[in-house]
Amino acid sequence: MDLNKKFTPETWPEHPERATLEAKNKFVGFWLFLGGETILFATLFATYVALKNSGPSGFGFSTQGLYELPLVFVMTMLLLTSSLTSVFAMYHLRNYNFKKMQLWLAVTAFLGLGFLMLEVYEFSHYVGLGFTFGNSAFSSAFYTLVGTHGFHVAVGLVWITLLIFRNAKRGLNLYNATKYYTFSLYWHFIDVVWVFIFTVVYLMGVVG
Amino acid sequence: MSSVAQKKGFGATLWDWLTTVDHKKIGILYFLGGGFFFVLGGIEAMLIRWQLHIPNNDFVSAGLFNDLITMHGTTMIFLAAMPILFGFMNAIMPLQIGARDVAFPFINSLGFWMFFFGGLFLNISWLFGEVPDAGWTSYASLSLASEGHGVDFYAIGLQIAGGGTLMAGINFLVTIINMRAPGMTYMRMPLFTWTTFVASAMILFAFPPLTVGLFFLTFDRMFGGNFFNHEMGGNTIIWEHIFWIFGHPEVYILILPAFGIFSEIFSIFSRKRLFGYPSMVFATVLIGFLGFMVWAHHMFTVGLGPTANAIFAVATMAIAVPTGVKIFNWLLTMWGGSIVVTTPMLYALGFIPSFVMGGVTGIMQGAAPLDYQLHDTYFIVAHFHYVIVGGVVLAILAATHLYWPKMFGTMLNETLGKVTFWFFFIGFHMTFLIQHWLGFWGMPRRVWTYMDGQGWNLANLISTVGAFLMAIGVIVLVYNAIVTSIKNVKVANDPWGDGRTLEWAIESPPIYYNFSATPLVRGLDSVWIEKMEGNESGLTPAEPIKDIHMPNGSIIPLLMSFGLFIAGFGAMFRTEESWGLPLLIFGLLWTFVSMAARSLQDDTGYYIKKEEILRDLKRKGGQN
Numbered sequence: 102m103d104l105n106k107k108f109t110p111e112t113w114p115e116h117p118e119r120a121t122l123e124a125k126n127k128f129v130g131f132w133l134f135l136g137g138e139t140i141l142f143a144t145l146f147a148t149y150v151a152l153k154n155s156g157p158s159g160f161g162f163s164t165q166g167l168y169e170l171p172l173v174f175v176m177t178m179l180l181l182t183s184s185l186t187s188v189f190a191m192y193h194l195r196n197y198n199f200k201k202m203q204l205w206l207a208v209t210a211f212l213g214l215g216f217l218m219l220e221v222y223e224f225s226h227y228v229g230l231g232f233t234f235g236n237s238a239f240s241s242a243f244y245t246l247v248g249t250h251g252f253h254v255a256v257g258l259v260w261i262t263l264l265i266f267r268n269a270k271r272g273l274n275l276y277n278a279t280k281y282y283t284f285s286l287y288w289h290f291i292d293v294v295w296v297f298i299f300t301v302v303y304l305m306g307v308v309g
Numbered sequence: 310m311s312s313v314a315q316k317k318g319f320g321a322t323l324w325d326w327l328t329t330v331d332h333k334k335i336g337i338l339y340f341l342g343g344g345f346f347f348v349l350g351g352i353e354a355m356l357i358r359w360q361l362h363i364p365n366n367d368f369v370s371a372g373l374f375n376d377l378i379t380m381h382g383t384t385m386i387f388l389a390a391m392p393i394l395f396g397f398m399n400a401i402m403p404l405q406i407g408a409r410d411v412a413f414p415f416i417n418s419l420g421f422w423m424f425f426f427g428g429l430f431l432n433i434s435w436l437f438g439e440v441p442d443a444g445w446t447s448y449a450s451l452s453l454a455s456e457g458h459g460v461d462f463y464a465i466g467l468q469i470a471g472g473g474t475l476m477a478g479i480n481f482l483v484t485i486i487n488m489r490a491p492g493m494t495y496m497r498m499p500l501f502t503w504t505t506f507v508a509s510a511m512i513l514f515a516f517p518p519l520t521v522g523l524f525f526l527t528f529d530r531m532f533g534g535n536f537f538n539h540e541m542g543g544n545t546i547i548w549e550h551i552f553w554i555f556g557h558p559e560v561y562i563l564i565l566p567a568f569g570i571f572s573e574i575f576s577i578f579s580r581k582r583l584f585g586y587p588s589m590v591f592a593t594v595l596i597g598f599l600g601f602m603v604w605a606h607h608m609f610t611v612g613l614g615p616t617a618n619a620i621f622a623v624a625t626m627a628i629a630v631p632t633g634v635k636i637f638n639w640l641l642t643m644w645g646g647s648i649v650v651t652t653p654m655l656y657a658l659g660f661i662p663s664f665v666m667g668g669v670t671g672i673m674q675g676a677a678p679l680d681y682q683l684h685d686t687y688f689i690v691a692h693f694h695y696v697i698v699g700g701v702v703l704a705i706l707a708a709t710h711l712y713w714p715k716m717f718g719t720m721l722n723e724t725l726g727k728v729t730f731w732f733f734f735i736g737f738h739m740t741f742l743i744q745h746w747l748g749f750w751g752m753p754r755r756v757w758t759y760m761d762g763q764g765w766n767l768a769n770l771i772s773t774v775g776a777f778l779m780a781i782g783v784i785v786l787v788y789n790a791i792v793t794s795i796k797n798v799k800v801a802n803d804p805w806g807d808g809r810t811l812e813w814a815i816e817s818p819p820i821y822y823n824f825s826a827t828p829l830v831r832g833l834d835s836v837w838i839e840k841m842e843g844n845e846s847g848l849t850p851a852e853p854i855k856d857i858h859m860p861n862g863s864i865i866p867l868l869m870s871f872g873l874f875i876a877g878f879g880a881m882f883r884t885e886e887s888w889g890l891p892l893l894i895f896g897l898l899w900t901f902v903s904m905a906a907r908s909l910q911d912d913t914g915y916y917i918k919k920e921e922i923l924r925d926l927k928r929k930g931g932q933n
Contacts (some may be wrong), residue, residue, distance in 0.1 A: 104911055104913065122487065122488075123913075125487055126412040126413065126483050126487050126488075127413075129412075129482075129483045129486055129487055130412060130413060130479050130480070130482075130483040133479050133482055133483065133513055134479055136513055136514070137475060137479070137513045137514065137516070137517050138517070140513075140514050140517040140518060141517035141518075141520060141521055144517065144518045144521040144522075144551060144554075145521055148521070148525070148536065148547055148551075151544060151547060152536070152542065152543065152544065152547075155542035155543070155544075156541060156542040157540060157541050157542055160542060234528075234532070234533060234534065235532075235533030235534065235535060236535075237535055237541050237542045238535045238536060238538070238541055238542035238543035238544070239542060240535075241528065241529075241534040241535045241536050241543075242536065245524070245525070245528065245534070245536075263905065263908060263909070267908075267909055276911065276913060
């Protein structure tokens with residue numbers, strides 16, 4: 102594949118993310134990978150539901166007492182918005198508008214970073230209360246489920262940062278279009294998982 | 310001077326194998342790696358059987374016995390059976406669908422090296438003298454109580470190897486979805502490709518739970534987690550659920566490719582189209598689906614309640630239906646065929662009764678009330694060895710003989726092959742048939758030794774003698790492999806003479822780009838159709854000869870896997886050694902930096918020029 106081939110918005114294919122066989126492979130492979138990730142999170146969710154509020158005798162923590170919905174609401178808004186901005190970025194990818202795509206991806210990354218920092222704050226707040234990883238089965242399950250999601254966000258941030266800087270000077274081609282596109286798939290997936298975490302962990306924890 | 314040149318040649322060859330992304334070479338690496346662990350697991354089995362051949366034996370200590378049964382099971386499932394099957398999938402499946410390589414050659418190599426380093430990690434426990442000893446299932450309460458680093462080796466080693474397996478699964482899936490030759494519709498795919506496809510899909514959905522379960526175990530043992538610790542509110546049954554949600558599909562991941570191999574063999578050596586091909590495909594998919602619905606039949610005695618037990622009992626028995634469909638299809642493939650009893654065919658013939666026996670005892674255990682009697686007795690040991698050895702291992706041995714010429718370019722000796730078969734087959738039934746009765750007579754599984762006078766002595770002795778017959782069979786096979794490799798008599802495209810699918814229409818072993826021109830597939834058993842219509846080459850090209858795009862080799866997969874290997878030791882010694890945490894971070898960074906290096910370099914592969922392909926064709930005499 103010729104990396105230096107220059108496109109115009111007219112010659113740019115309609116689906117640049119799967120315009121070559123290699124790209125098509127990555128595209129399908131990444132969807133399958135997300136299928137596996139779904140099962141991974143499903144297992145974590147099941148464990149969390151089974152161990153929620155469960156601790157040693159005299160255990161003082163409960164979902165009602167621990168979680169604070171306003172903070173989680175802000176986190177949710179940040180992450181959902183970042184999913185929207187990544188859609189904008191993909192819109193510009195389709196239209197071969199590299200600069201705007203980079204811009205929206207940078208916005209996506211900043212929103213994701215904001216989310217991650219709030220999560221770090223949330224975790225350190227809980228740890229300050231004595232709700233450490235080893236405190237109980239409940240805490241282990243909570244940190245593992247939500248932390249695995251947070252780890253995925255962190256991986257996504259590193260990924261998109263590398264992509265943005267690596268390609269800053271050379272623009273779009275059919276080789277990196279797939280990379281950008283799979284990142285956005287990944288980012289949506291993280292978002293969907295968060296919707297479930299918000300519902301199952303926080304909403305059902307406080308309200309249910 | 311010449312010796313220097315030779316040394317250089319050796320270094321270059323080694324580098325070539327360490328960096329290869331060629332699916333045929335990775336297939337051979339998987340096969341040899343898996344074969345090594347198969348022998349290791351076999352030696353462990355021999356030690357187990359020697360310990361049990363007489364009552365009150367103290368050949369090995371009770372602790373060492375636990376190490377041996379744990380490592381035997383873990384090694385055979387994760388490091389022998391699956392990698393060897395992956396070897397055949399890698400070496401053969403892309404050829405069967407007319408592809409030039411797998412979809413992700415780099416990830417293919419990464420998958421192999423992760424398996425390799427994971428297996429190494431697990432087995433280095435022997436050198437530390439702290440070996441996994443909680444059984445291959447490592448049930449949580451027991452595995453949490455296990456002292457030393459034994460179970461840590463299990464948790465981290467399997468984590469690394471399991472990651473490699475997941476990658477291999479995705480890779481095979483995408484290969485089959487995207488890289489089939491023109492005309493190779495799903496319903497024209499050879500059965501081995503179909504079973505690879507379904508087994509890979511099962512890997513995709515079964516391995517993530519194992520990943521999570523192993524992380525829980527790692528956290529509980531090494532990082533202060535409390536998932537399974539009852540005193541801290543944990544629940545030990547969660548491990549059992551997660552393990553078997555993985556573990557039951559796992560046995561179908563093993564047996565489905567075995568079914569695929571036997572389907573090829575029955576068809577080739579009966580010189581007939583596989584009977585009921587569409588129903589075979591349907592049965593494969595159905596088994597793959599039902600395989601996820603039955604995990605709790607391993608947990609009947611846990612106390613999940615009669616409703617759960619009844620549902621899982623019925624689901625379990627339902628699997629007998631598609632499996633029965635397959636058995637009858639194989640029998641009817643042979644019916645009226647012109648059968649040649651070669652070594653692979655001999656294995657296939659031995660497989661049917663052996664596997665049916667294993668299946669029938671499976672149905673017995675599927676009846677929950679009876680399972681209360683059979684649970685944790687030697688009956689269980691007999692059952693799962695009947696399906697795994699009588700199914701998977703016979704398939705592996707059959708495929709070793711069948712595909713040896715395609716992988717290595719020379720034939721295994723047929724006489725020695727049959728000698729192997731008879732030793733192995735008789736030894737197998739001698740070892741495990743009697744164990745059904747041992748179970749009925751009350752001998753529990755996983756016991757280190759037993760008292761005299763319980764009526765178990767003779768049966769155990771018979772079992773041990775059988776195990777050694779199997780060992781003789783394997784030794785003959787290894788001897789066969791060495792001798793024929795030294796003689797190295799080159800064979801033609803189709804050494805069996807009746808090959809039906811695309812891999813038999815190209816060289817043995819195939820040239821690195823497999824097909825000079827992508828073939829056109831006009832039906833099931835494409836090569837057979839071409840030959841019946843007078844096309845001796847067996848192939849019709851779908852395109853003119855043109856430049857071929859190929860991937861570059863890379864050392865990065867090995868480096869990435871090695872980083873995880875290092876990080877594993879860091880995690881294990883984190884709490885007791887000051888260098889533990891730095892080593893863990895260093896290992897993960899090593900992996901991550903290697904990965905970033907891969908990501909930042911633009912590796913778009915290279916092209917083989919049309920002239921070079923034409924030159925190769927001329928050298929081969931105008932054949933494919």
